[in-house]
Amino acid sequence: MYIFPRQFGFHNVFTSIVDRKTTAQKFQDYTNRDEEIARHMRSDRRFLAQGVPKIPNRLRGRAQDLVRRLQIRHHRCSYIELVRHYCPSPLDALRKNAQEKTAPISASRIVPGQVTDGISSKNLPAAVQRAPQTQTRTQGSCVFEIDPSVPVVDLAAPLGHVSAFLQAGLSKVIPDAFFGEDDDLRHNKALLAKKVHHFIALRRYETMSLHELSQGFKISNLAWLQLPDRNGQRPSRNETLKQLELFHELLYYVFDSLLIPLARNTFYVTESSSHRNQIFYFRHDVWKMISERAMSAIKDGMLEELKVGDVQHAMGPRRLGFSQIRLLPKGAALRPIMNLRRRYPTQQNQKILGPSINAMLAPIHNVLKLEKHLKPSNLGATLSSVADIYTRLKEFRSHLPSPLPRLYFVKADVQSAFDTIPQQAVLKLMMAIPSHASYKIFKHAEVKPGKRSSTGCSLTVHDDASAATKPPPKPVRRWTATAYPSDESRPFLQRLEDSSETSIGVAGAGAVNQRKNTVFVNSAVQGRHDTRDLLHLLAEHVTENHIKVGKKVFRQRQGIPQGSVLSSFLCNYFYADLEAKHLGFLRDEDTDSSRSLLLRLIDDFLLITTDKKKAQRFAEVLHRGVPEYGVQVSPKKSLANFAVSVPSGDGQSVEMATVSSGADFPYCGVLISCRTLEMKKDCQRAEQTANRLTTDAFMIQSHLMFYDTSHNSLATVLETLRAAFRQTALKMWAYMRSLHRTSRLRPGLVKSM
Incomplete structure (x- = not known):
């Protein structure tokens, strides 16, 4: 059966x-x-x-x-014997020795090529070692430690x-x-x-x-x-x-x-932050050893355990369910990621799944999208996407004299931004963001043709026949929710037509003229939400984020949920307030001889200025830290294009890393010229091509900001185009190699594309 x-x-x-x-x-x-x-x-x-x-x-x-x-x-x-035979681990040999010996355990390390008790550790990482001599074996168990300098993925079982x-x-x-x-x-x-x-x-x-x-x-x-x-x-x-x-x-x-x-x-199967789409397989005993210390640090710093009675008491009036946390390998550390998209059975019927936490928070997200377009100044230097860098840079350069003066670049990254934001401070700030007492949420569907598998190039001999018999692509339907003030009374068609002219319509549906070949279908579904209820739900989400780890339940006592649909908005509004109160000197005396451009993508700051003193002060303020905002910046991840000293954690000054003379400045996957502000794709980040395969790779690299000859020189545009073709060719080669030989295209057909 x-x-x-x-x-x-x-x-x-x-x-x-x-x-x-x-x-x-x-x-x-x-x-x-x-x-x-x-x-x-x-x-x-x-x-x-x-x-x-x-x-x-x-x-x-x-x-x-x-x-x-x-x-x-x-x-x-x-x-278990099969996995120990085919997927050996240093733990097997060390655990076997620990069970056979009764003497205190001496510090020893498995090194590649060493043979221990008949189990060869060739091709195994030199990452696992026993505990120091002060620790002894108790009840047949043994404590192991991991070399903190070894990447976590090196402990994964080979494919x-x-x-x-x-x-x-x-x-x-x-x-x-x-x-x-x-x-x-x-x-x-x-x-x-x-x-x-x-x-x-x-x-x-x-x-x-x-x-x-x-x-x-x-x-x-x-x-x-x-x-x-x-x-x-x-x-x-x-x-x-x-x-x-x-x-x-x-x-x-x-x-x-x-x-x-x-x-x-x-195995514990997971991807890695630094390897994109590659999958790693960790034996469960190995992953337990890796994750225990990371989870212990997370529980001590960010979480507090709830008693059974407290959980039952809190679940009564709660509208939001539980979050789940998972650890993602990132270098030699583990990065906690919370899953707020998982649906849980409802209390009324355990067979029916209720909405996820992110689905429950969707009305707040729609309202914040509306407020973003009504009052963009509240977001300070926030970038909605990497494409906004182009708009800001082009406008900034238009206000600079010609020839361009010397430009000073400083980049800083806030450490664990989402996990260090004070909860009460961000909630107090968000109370003042909504500008209306209530809002309406309208929903409509957007239907457009699906993408064809090939464009003008058939894989068969009979092109006309295959084109005639090939079924059309399946239409793509997407539901869109849009927030409006509660007094909104315009009909659906008028709201769409006005979306390209008013900031309100852009909040949800986007400009109609940017939706080619799209059918808009109105829906009778609409809701009215009181601002006080939305703020109460937001407070519950931030201060009462309950996380299930095994059979235990924890409450996040510090920071905001990183997997939340609202996390980017909360972070952007909070750091915009920091800019207004602590970085206001960047806007003072903004004249032709002293101009500054501050950019921030979530927690990545970039300052471009003609004033060296402002650049130095900006670096000092961020590296000194802003405790009321939970901001701490590591000098190791900071970068500048000139020599500058910044305070470190031990009270001393350290030199920030600098780009080499004449080199472009990297920021969020884009290289910016320190002399002309021209932009091009950062191809050095595009390593491990086989793990980044996508059929839209060329389209992603073909943004207007890379090919605008009014901002970039012709030589830069041609270099960007050559790099895009080269990267696309490499992806095509890697994609072809990954296919089974019976599915690979003929060389002549590939050349004719």
């Missing part, structure tokens, strides 16, 4: 519709079917009469015996080892007869191993379809798929389709209910 649910009429991935009220995933979770099976048994006459469920004719005999053997092999398989373990696990559990005999068996098992490796090697956001998975398998001679009375006859078309249907169910079960749970229960 678990392997072949379609044959029993159960909910399945092939023909059933997913209930979005019960799951937020693309497909239903089939881990537990007990309730569904119980309902089926109550209507099964044979089960009620004889106590034996009715088995479809197709699954009797060989198929039924193979499923029994699969269950037996699963119970006999020692997965080849993970693939070998999963292939071995499936081989131990799945009977060979499922895949045939003799040559068919060898072919199908080798192909399955390749499919498993390909699946494990996928990057984040990449998918593998069942059609792709099933290609190449030989199923015509599989005994368990044959009818008993076939007698060597060639199967009909319907018979072949039925065999394919059964084999697809088996493959889906192998990957969905065997492979993925095995990987999930053995």
Whole structure:
């Protein structure tokens, strides 16, 4: 029933519709079917009469015996020994020594190539060491420490080892007869191993379809798929389709209910901040050792544990649910990320999922988008996106004399900005942001054509025929919510038409003239929200952010939730207030001989000024710290284009890092010329091309700010264009290499594109 649910009429991935009220995933979770099976048994006459469920004719005999053997092999398989064999860790050798010895543990380190107790640590990181001699073994346990200079991802299991373990696990559990005999068996098992490796090697956001998975398998001679009375006859078309249907169910079960749970229960699977979309597999015991210290520091500094009674008392009037925290490797440290998009079952019905925290906060987010356009001055030097750098720079240069004077650049990054913002201070500031007593939230849908898989280039020989038979792309529908003052009474069409002329309309829908080939569909859904209720919800979100870590519940006592849909707005408004009160000298005496431009993308500050004293004072103010705003800046992450000393944490002065003479200044992925303010893409950040694959790569690099000849010189524009073509070619090469050789395009076709 678990392997072949379609044959029993159960909910399945092939023909059933997913209930979005019960799951937020693309497909239903089939881990537990007990309730569904119980309902089926109550209507099964044979089960009620004889106590034996009715088995479809197709699954009797060989198929039924193979499923029994699969269950037996699963119970006999020692997965822990398999993982220790195929994915060895320094912990295995050190733990084995700790269990055998009773003497105090001496400090020792596993080094690459060293052999310990028959387990070779070749290709293993020199990152795990035992605790100092002062710590002794108690009750057969051992305390290990991690070398703080080693990147966390070096402790992940190599991809080849993970693939070998999963292939071995499936081989131990799945009977060979499922895949045939003799040559068919060898072919199908080798192909399955390749499919498993390909699946494990996928990057984040990449998918593998069942059609792709099933290609190449030989199923015509599989005994368990044959009818008993076939007698060597060639199967009909319907018979072949039925065999394919059964084999697809088996493959889906192998990957969905065997492979993925095995990987999930053995490894902690995560991406990394510095490796973009590459996936890393950490053994659970290794990840526990890595994360315990980080979680302990987070609990001590940012969280406080709530008692069971306090949680039950707080959950009564609360409208927001729990957050979840996960740790993301970032260099030699772990970065905490909170998940506020997860939906939890409602208290009234545990089978129905309620809205997520971010969904509950959507009205506040819409109101803040409106206030951003009504009063942009409240946000100070905030940049909405990297594209705003171009607008600000171009306007700043237009006010400078020609030739341009000497420009001084200073860049500073606030440490752990979201985690250090004082909660009461930011709430007090946000109380004054709304300018209306109440707001209306209107919703409408925007429908536009989907992107075609290719533009003017067919992958088949018969271009006209393929173009005629190829189905059109599926339309893309997006729901948009827009906030307006409560006295808004204009009809929907007028609001859209005025959106390109008024700042209110831009807050949600954007200018109509920027939505080409789009159909706007009005909705009757609208809500009225009182400002006091919204501010009360915001206060609950900031001061009562409950985080579930295992079975315990913590409250965030410092900072604002980083995964919140409101975190960027809160940070921008708060640091804009800091600019007004502590960096006001940048606007004083702003004349032709002394002009300054302050830019800030969330917590990344950049000052460009013609006054060296202002640049020095700006660097000193930020590096001295602003305790009432929780601002601390590390000199190691700061940068300038001139020599400047700043105070450090120990009360002494240190020299800030500087760019080399004549070099461009990097800021948020853009290189800015220190002499002419010209802009180009920072290609030095585009490392590990294979982990950054995207079909829109060239479009991302083709922003107007890089090709505006009124701001950039022709030589700079051509250099940017050459770099964009080079980066796109590298991505194309990496993308082609990642495809299976049967799916790769012909060289002649690639050259003709």
